Amino acid sequence: MRMFLVTFHKLVCDDTGHERPVRQHQVLVPAASEASALAAGQALFCEANGIVDWRLRADSCEAAAVQEELT
Secondary structure, eight states, rough: OEEEEEEEEEEOOOOOOOOEEEEEEEEEEEESSSSHHHHHHHHHHHHHHOOSOOOTTTTTEEEEEEEOOOO
16 A cells, blocks of 8 residues: 555735645555545544544645655
């Protein structure tokens, strides 16, 4: 199974009025695909924050495959 880094961002206005993505949370999850990594990451995010929908605390969510180091 591959490892994915799932990252959640919230759009926040800066002092010039422009929106910037601010990282809210990151979690490393083992998954067979990017879609299953997103689902697992979203469930963990909800559990960690005590909420039922991750969109209550973040505006976007993305998964990136993590290159594993050979030992």
